[in-house]
Amino acid sequence: xxxxxxxxxxxxxxxxxxxxxxxxxxxxxxxxxxxxxxxxxxxxxxxxxxxxxxxxxxxxxxxxxxxxxxxxxxxxxxxxxxxxxxxxxxxxxxxxxxxxxxxxxxxxxxxxxxxxxxxxxxxxxxxxxxxxxxxxxxxxxxxxxxxxxxxxxxxxxxxxxxxxxxxxxxxxxxxxxxxxxxxxxxxxxxxxxxxxxxxxxxxxxxxxxxxxxxxxxxxxxxxxxxxxxxxxxxxxxxxxxxxxxxxxxxxxxxxxxxxxxxxxxxxxxxxxxxxxxxxxxxxxxxxxxxxxxxxxxxxxxxxxxxxxxxxxxxxxxxxxxxxxxxxxxxxxxxxxxxxxxxxxxxxxxxxxxxxxxxxxxxxxxxxxxxxxxxxxxxxxxxxxxxxxxxxxxxxxxxxxxxxx
Amino acid sequence: xxxxxxxxxxxxxxxxxxxxxxxxxxxxxxxxxxxxxxxxxxxxxxxxxxxxxxxxxxxxxxxxxxxxxxxxxxxxxxxxxxxxxxxxxxxxxxxxxxxxxxxxxxxxxxxxxxxxxxxxxxxxxxxxxxxxxxxxxxxxxxxxxxxxxxxxxxxxxxxxxxxxxxxxxxxxxxxxxxxxxxxxxxxxxxxxxxxxxxxxxxxxxxxxxxxxxxxxxxxxxxxxxxxxxxxxxxxxxxxxxxxxxxxxxxxxxxxxxxxxxxxxxxxxxxxxxxxxxxxxxxxxxxxxxxxxxxxxxxxxxxxxxxxxxx
Numbered sequence: 001x002x003x004x005x006x007x008x009x010x011x012x013x014x015x016x017x018x019x020x021x022x023x024x025x026x027x028x029x030x031x032x033x034x035x036x037x038x039x040x041x042x043x044x045x046x047x048x049x050x051x052x053x054x055x056x057x058x059x060x061x062x063x064x065x066x067x068x069x070x071x072x073x074x075x076x077x078x079x080x081x082x083x084x085x086x087x088x089x090x091x092x093x094x095x096x097x098x099x100x101x102x103x104x105x106x107x108x109x110x111x112x113x114x115x116x117x118x119x120x121x122x123x124x125x126x127x128x129x130x131x132x133x134x135x136x137x138x139x140x141x142x143x144x145x146x147x148x149x150x151x152x153x154x155x156x157x158x159x160x161x162x163x164x165x166x167x168x169x170x171x172x173x174x175x176x177x178x179x180x181x182x183x184x185x186x187x188x189x190x191x192x193x194x195x196x197x198x199x200x201x202x203x204x205x206x207x208x209x210x211x212x213x214x215x216x217x218x219x220x221x222x223x224x225x226x227x228x229x230x231x232x233x234x235x236x237x238x239x240x241x242x243x244x245x246x247x248x249x250x251x252x253x254x255x256x257x258x259x260x261x262x263x264x265x266x267x268x269x270x271x272x273x274x275x276x277x278x279x280x281x282x283x284x285x286x287x288x289x290x291x292x293x294x295x296x297x298x299x300x301x302x303x304x305x306x307x308x309x310x311x312x313x314x315x316x317x318x319x320x321x322x323x324x325x326x327x328x329x330x331x332x333x334x335x336x337x338x339x340x341x342x343x344x345x346x347x348x349x350x351x352x353x354x355x356x357x358x359x360x361x362x363x364x365x366x367x368x369x370x371x372x373x374x375x376x377x378x379x380x381x382x383x384x385x386x387x388x389x390x391x392x393x394x395x396x397x398x399x400x401x402x403x404x
Numbered sequence: 405x406x407x408x409x410x411x412x413x414x415x416x417x418x419x420x421x422x423x424x425x426x427x428x429x430x431x432x433x434x435x436x437x438x439x440x441x442x443x444x445x446x447x448x449x450x451x452x453x454x455x456x457x458x459x460x461x462x463x464x465x466x467x468x469x470x471x472x473x474x475x476x477x478x479x480x481x482x483x484x485x486x487x488x489x490x491x492x493x494x495x496x497x498x499x500x501x502x503x504x505x506x507x508x509x510x511x512x513x514x515x516x517x518x519x520x521x522x523x524x525x526x527x528x529x530x531x532x533x534x535x536x537x538x539x540x541x542x543x544x545x546x547x548x549x550x551x552x553x554x555x556x557x558x559x560x561x562x563x564x565x566x567x568x569x570x571x572x573x574x575x576x577x578x579x580x581x582x583x584x585x586x587x588x589x590x591x592x593x594x595x596x597x598x599x600x601x602x603x604x605x606x607x608x609x610x611x612x613x614x615x616x617x618x619x620x621x622x623x624x625x626x627x628x629x630x631x632x633x634x635x636x637x638x639x640x641x642x643x644x645x646x647x648x649x650x651x652x653x654x655x656x657x658x659x660x661x662x663x664x665x666x667x668x669x670x671x672x673x674x675x676x677x678x679x680x681x682x683x684x685x686x687x688x689x690x691x692x693x694x695x696x697x698x699x700x701x702x703x704x705x706x707x708x709x710x711x712x713x714x
Contacts, residue, residue: 267508
């Protein structure tokens with residue numbers, strides 16, 4: 001526990017602090033720039049982009065060694081990975097546009113093939129200069145052990161550029177994500193905007209490669225955005241919420257992994273993000289599962305109360321046990337189904353409102369008003385008191401009924 | 405083409421071909437149903453499935469691993485459905501959220517438990533290990549006729565052969581149902597075909613193929629085998645039957661060419677040693693797909709060619 005608190009407040013050593021800050025920044029950038037691909041329903045392209053970085057890492061290493069360099073220069077490797085990821089993106093776009101294969105098949109094909117090429121290159125590297133290739137495999141699942149200040153700086157610069165561009169371009173990207181035809185008619189180049197979205201995904205992937213690895217960076221691009229969607233309906237706000245969720249999972253994940261042995265950083269970050277996602281899925285207001293259940297129950301109560309009161313008004317027996325319980329609980333009827341005075345009054349009002357609705361539908365044959373009749377909306381919510389007085393007038397005065 | 409070939413190349417080639425075919429067959433239907441990325445999801449959750457199966461049984465053997473992976477695939481599909489429905493999330497994102505989380509859990513469990521004694525390490529799981537599946541005891545072609553020698557064949561071969569046979573039989577048995585449900589789900593339901601169960605069954609068969617192929621090519625490259633041969637086949641013909649046959653041909657071609665290029669290619673270029681056969685198989689399948697995209701007789705959408713000619 002102490003270890004955890006130390007790590008949480010960046011007291012667990014230089015490397016742990018560096019990793020925590022780097023992971024937090026990366027998470028923020030990934031969450032923010034993953035927002036629009038998710039809204040565009042193309043979240044999984046980032047999976048292909050991430051896998052397509054692998055051959056670039058290998059190629060960059062081979063080229064740098066062939067030119068007599070060290071081969072492990074971070075900037076070179078990242079440039080290489082960006083290059084092949086970009087090629088992968090263009091290939092997906094080309095296949096989906098020019099052939100009859102659907103985009104999902106194109107994504108899968110690029111993902112598998114580029115990864116395969118990457119693996120071939122990694123084995124080539126293993127055989128060409130033993131020993132010096134050490135570390136390239138860490139791009140698969142990420143490694144934080146040897147994280148340097150330089151890596152954190154790359155993440156900070158690349159990440160803030162991605163977040164800044166996302167924020168700057170939020171309007172065209174929102175338009176394209178929700179209605180690309182409308183965006184095109186407004187004069188936006190949909191294809192360019194799409195490519196920009198993916199370029200942002202690509203840049204985050206590339207800077208995050210070394211920390212969480214190319215397989216799990218996908219999770220950081222998708223999960224925070226999915227979780228953020230539960231908390232807001234505004235895309236401009238969603239960027240920051242997704243960023244916050246991503247940042248929190250990155251930071252907390254790094255802290256967890258620093259405070260216990262055999263806790264690889266990348267997977268822990270992803271699992272923290274997944275926990276936040278599950279929490280959002282269950283407990284978010286409006287869109288969460290719990291909110292939906294509550295909403296459903298409330299609806300059920302309204303329907304049953306209305307049906308019960310209508311039955312009381314018509315002096316029909318109530319056979320539905322739930323309705324009876326509900327009315328009894330609200331003091332509208334006794335458990336044996338005999339209405340209380342309050343129940344009688346409510347029933348009379350409901351019955352009168354039903355009659356008023358009948359009149360209203362004859363008077364206003366306008367679906368805009370009477371179309372709102374669903375049997376549950378109180379008539380006072382739709383018509384003014386003057387109009388209701390008019391309905392009452394048409395209904396005629398109250399008629400005495402023989403008391404039973 | 406003598407004893408050495410039988411010893412070192414025959415079994416890997418066979419395993420590669422059988423895995424490629426076992427994956428390509430369900431891949432045809434996944435692509436047509438626009439579920440190509442289910443293959444992606446399955447291949448990622450194979451890892452946690454196998455790890456959990458290993459933890460529960462404590463051994464690396466075929467049946468628990470197959471069951472574990474198939475179970476993980478089912479769990480993934482159910483979770484994806486649940487997230488889709490409960491959260492009103494689009495399928496791609498739901499898939500992305502679920503399979504990456506399950507993959508992360510798999511890696512974590514793997515790191516937490518001491519599996520170093522067995523050949524279950526993450527890189528192997530990702531990259532496959534086709535080259536090591538050799539038949540060392542073989543002495544030549546005549547060993548194929550010797551029952552005592554046949555018993556020393558690598559276990560992976562009989563496993564993938566059984567799985568491949570199972571996939572072929574399942575495809576043939578449910579051919580009519582699959583065909584109808586794939587192209588017109590509403591019609592299939594009207595006929596009384598249990599299309600939901602059929603869809604789930606397809607996913608489970610794909611998962612079984614994926615885990616059997618996992619030995620040979622690793623969990624990521626399986627995606628290439630699910631998608632590339634059927635996708636290329638789709639661009640060659642308009643008939644489902646022909647497409648499935650084409651996909652099997654492409655799968656075989658990728659496996660054989662890929663293995664040969666990986667094993668002997670570097671020598672032709674004057675390098676020492678070999679490159680990853682699994683990676684090379686994926687590469688070749690990609691080249692075949694690229695060829696089909698450029699030259700395939702049925703490559704464009706109906707109507708697109710005319711539109712562009714205008």
